[in-house]
Amino acid sequence: MRSATSSPAEESQDSMSDSSYEFLGRSEGDAADLSDTVSVDTPIPDDISSLSDGFGHDDDEEEDDDVSVAASSQHEPAQPTTVEYPQTDAQYTSLDVSKSLASHDTELGSDIYQKLSEHVTTDENVLQAYEVIREFGTADMPEVFRTYGHPQIRLGAQMAVSTQVLPTSRSYRILYVGHLDAWAMDAVNAHIGAALHSSPSSSRYNVFQEPHPTGTPSSSRVQLERSGTELIVDHCASPDLHQRGDDTHLLVVTLNDGSRLRFGRIMIGSNRHLSTAGGELPDLIILGHPRVHSTPESELEEAxxxxxxxxxxxxxxxxxxxxxxxxxxxxxxxxxxxxLRLVVQGRSEDHDYTTLKELPIDVFEFLTLEPEQLNRHLSHLTATQTPRNSTTGTLASRAWSLMDTLRTFSKANGRFLLPSFLRERELSSTEIFSTMWVCVLLAGLLMACNSLVSTGGTSVSLATDGVTTGLPTRSAPSLRGTVSSAAVGVCYSNAPASCTPYAPASTASIGEPRPLEKKAEAAPPLDMKALVDWMDLWAYEPINISNFTIEATSANTFMITYPSHLKGNKRKPAFYVRVLKGSEPVAIRVLESPEGKEVTLITSFPEDTFNVSIYGSRRDKLVQTTELKLGTPPSKLSHLSNRFRELSRTVRQDFAIIQGTVRSESQRATERLSKRLDGIDELWKTTLHRSQWWSQQLQESKSTVADRAEKLASTMTAQWRIASDSSKSTLKQAQMTWNSVGSRLAALGRQGSSFGWERTRPLRTSKVVLQARERSLRLRCDLETRLGWQDSRSCQTLRQMELEKEAQRLIDERRRKGRAWGWRLDDDS
Structure with a gap:
């Protein structure tokens, strides 16, 4: 493929004189690579066919047979132009992106991307970009957003962008970590390629020569193509995570070509410092977040x-x-x-939008970001996350790891693996010589360790290639290294078999130069025990074992004891511990001991059941899991406080129930009262209407009533007179009758005084009357006793009657006995 556009006509002679060209070609009979650099001292016209040497275009040229075999030199970026880049099966350039974007722009228009609104910040070189993606109201709000308790929710994409674009370079390394689908990685790669394509292109060109059949003269037809940025993509779905004796972790990431990158902390003196080891560091890491599943395995994976x-x-x-x-x-x-993140914001009626949650951006929203803004975002991340004054000759930026080399030299089945190492790596004589020097330095280092241990010294430093080298610290993180001199494969996550080595380049990038400091800062005293532990961690292959003994030793501490058959081994198995309370991970502190590991909960918890899991140090293999009862048992005061809280909660619940009942009853009473008031209102209206009618009737019959009243008054006066006369005569007659009746009553009284009670005795003392009286008195006494009246009159009378009855019984008994003996007794005796 050749360029479809030409250079700008305004390009000056000076800029073109500084340009360099790469001569690319390969014959069918000879597979040897040719290397040459062509310089041009005169301006290049737009049409290549007008060159004086007769070079021209060939429409039938095959682009897949071209392989870059020459190095180029470093230049400043040229003006941005719309160009196309050469593409091969082994190189992932931004050509596909430019072609696809061009077709999309033709079919769908220029609105396929969403440009975020940019706002000024306190830093003049940094802008904050934000744009609302979607808004939800109360009616159309999904259930997942209703838990926030806001009537209005909106989603927005937010990121920081630089005012400068990312300088173009020969290659751009991307490392995917986590489970991400192949189609998603392809789409992200294409979009990042489009973003890198928006950077100003350099004035570097590749010269392609037309292939010719064997035995024919060499063709003079060539093609010029502008060089593009190559994406080197690696994917590690499940990195190895190792846990040290404390709460620090060490991460091992395996790349597509089998090399490894190691990230973590080591002890230097009494402090922990960041350190990386392995191959060249990536320019960008993309973390593929796991999918949401409500299972214990997914929760462990998320943690x-x-x-x-x-x-x-x-x-x-x-x-x-x-x-x-x-x-x-x-x-x-x-x-x-x-x-770059997805922001969930909410707003109530009286307040403005506030941030509720921040989440990772999804693939589809990422693909809608404008490539130019994404380019400036990558430029800002590169400028802030990777300082340019770091030492590039440290252990972290080696193209190959010292630990990998030492592990390769170890024994396997009693044989050294040096020949296989040389065959696999295909090292040059310079690298073999460097490896021998590393072995010599390591032997000297071990001898120095022995002498320091014997003399009590602790300060050790390493010197290689005239640069003082130490383990990198947090204040000076290591840069990504320069391009390795060994051939490196360009691998895709979905096509690992298509990896093809490309030729080394003499420079790392076309962007801003990154000078190598001649002398780094003085390294702190190196803790040899920490260095030996670091080396042993990477060289040691963990043993798959189980049957650990897990016992709680105190409220917040438990002991993990090695199995009995491994207690005598000098090298203990490597594993790490995870403690969960429910589904939440618990922070722990691990202390090594000859018998095992003592694990302490950093935070004190009340007594509860905790899930303790033991994982192998390789591939996070679950070895053993159990449940332990840990935590501080509740004291009497805490028990009382818990009881008080339960009672208060119960009281609040009861009060809420009572309050609801009172509210409902008051509402019902209000409804009933309003109904009655409505009835009273209707009755009052009816009464008023009737009173008005009666008043009207009264007013109409007022004269008639007055006449009748006058007549009635005269009639009543006459009748009153007649009644008074008759009453007077009646009083006289009654007085006469009363006098006669009184005389008769006086006579009857005089006659009744001689009437005695003896005549009524048989009736009053009859057995039937006495029994009826006794039953009535007994019923009344029982009733008064139940009511609390202990000494009532009826009870006294009843007791008196019982006494009289008992006395009468005794008298009758004596009389019966006297008569039996022949005594003559009258009633009185």
Whole structure:
């Protein structure tokens, strides 16, 4: 393929004189690579066919047979133009992106991307970009947003962008960490390629020669193509996570070519310092967030992913979080103000929008970002996350790891692996010589360790190639290294078999130069025990074992004891411990001992059941899990406080129930009262209407009533007179009758005084009357006794009657006995 556009006509002679060309070609009979650099001292016209040497275009040229075999030199970026880049099967350039975008722009227009609104910040070189993606009201709000308790919710994309674009370079390394689908990685790669394509292109060109059949003269027809940025993509779905004796973690990421990158902390003196080891560091790390599932395995995977994310972000490498599905149900992640993220905001009626949650951006929203803004976002991350004054000759930026080399030299089945190492690596004589020097320096280092241990010294430093080298510290993180001199494969996550080595380049990038400091800062005293532990961690292959003994030793401490058959071994098995309370991970502190590991909960908890899991140090293999009862048992005071809280909660619930009942009853009473008031109102209206009618009737019959009243008054006066006369005569007659009746009553009284009670005795003392009286008195006494009247009159009379009855019985008994003896007794005796 050749360029479809030409250079700008305004390009000056000086800029073109500084240009360099790469001569690319390969014959069918000879597979040897040719290398040459062509310089042009005169301006290049737009049409290549007008060159004086007769070079021209060939429409039938095959672009897949061209392989770059020459190095280029470093130049300043040229003016941005619309160009196309050469593409091969082994190189992932931005050509596909430019072609696809061109077709999309033709078919769908220029609105396929969403440009975020940019706002000024306190830093004049940084802008904050934000744009609302979607808004929800109360009517159309999904259930997942109703838990926030806000009537209005909106989603927005936010990130920080630089005012300068990202300088173009020969290659751009991307490392995917986590489970991300192949189609998503392809789409993200294409979009990042489009973003890198928006940077100003350099004045570097490749010259392609037309292939010719064997035995024919060499063709003079060539083609010029502008060089493009190559994406080197690696994918590690499940990195190895190792836990040291304390709460620090070490991360091992395996790349597509089998090399490894290691991230973590080591002890230097009494402090922990960040350190990386392995191959060249990536320019960008993309974290693929796991999908949301409500299973214990997914919760463990999410907790493990959070630890991996924290370890990678500590090393200040540009990181972008991407999820296939928006994880609304997960806990919020911690983002910096510069990161690309999805912001969930809510607003109530009386307040403005506030941030409720920050989530990783999803793939579909990421693909809608404008490439130019994404380019400036990558430029800002590169400038802030990777300082330019770091030492490039440290252990962290080696193209190959010292630990990998030493592990390769170890014995396997009693034989050294040096020949296989040389065959696999295909090292040059310079690298073999460097490896021998490393072995010599390591032997000297071990001898120095022995002498220092015997003399009590602790200060050790390493010197290689005239640069003082130490383990990198947090204040000076290591840069990504320069291009390795060995051939490196360009691998895709979905096509690992198509990896093809490309030729080395003499420079790292076309962008801003990164000078190598001749002398680094003085390294702190090196803790040899920490260095030996670090080396042993990477060289040691863990043993798959189980049957650990887990016992609680105190309220917040438990002991993990090695199995009995491994207690005598000098090298203990490598594993790490995870403690969960429910589904939440618990922070722990681990202390090594000859018998095992003592684990202490950093935070004190009340007594509860905790899930303790033991994982192998390789691939996070679950070895053993159990449940322990840990935590501080509740004291009497806490028990009383808990009881008081339960009682108060019960009282509040009862009060709420009573309050609801009173509210409902008051509402019912109000309704009934309003109904009655309505009835009274209707009755009052009816009464008023009737009173008005009666008043009208009264008013009409007023005269008639007055006449009748006058007549009635005269009639009543006459009748009153007649009645008074008759009453007077009646009184006289009654007085006469009363006098006669009184005389008769006086006579009867005089006659009744001689009438005695003896005549009524048989009636009053009859057995039937006495029994009836006794029953009535007994019933009344029982009733008064139940009512609380202990000494009532009826009870006294009843007791008196019982006494008289008993006395009469005794008298009758004596009389019966006297008569039996022949005594003559009258009633009185």
């Amino acid at each position: 493990r992913f959070r630890i991996i994310r924290d370890v990678l972000k500590e090393h200040r490498i540009p990181v972008i979080d991407i999820a296939v599905v928006r994880p609304y149900g997960q806990d919020a992640y911690t983002f910096d103000s510069d990161d």
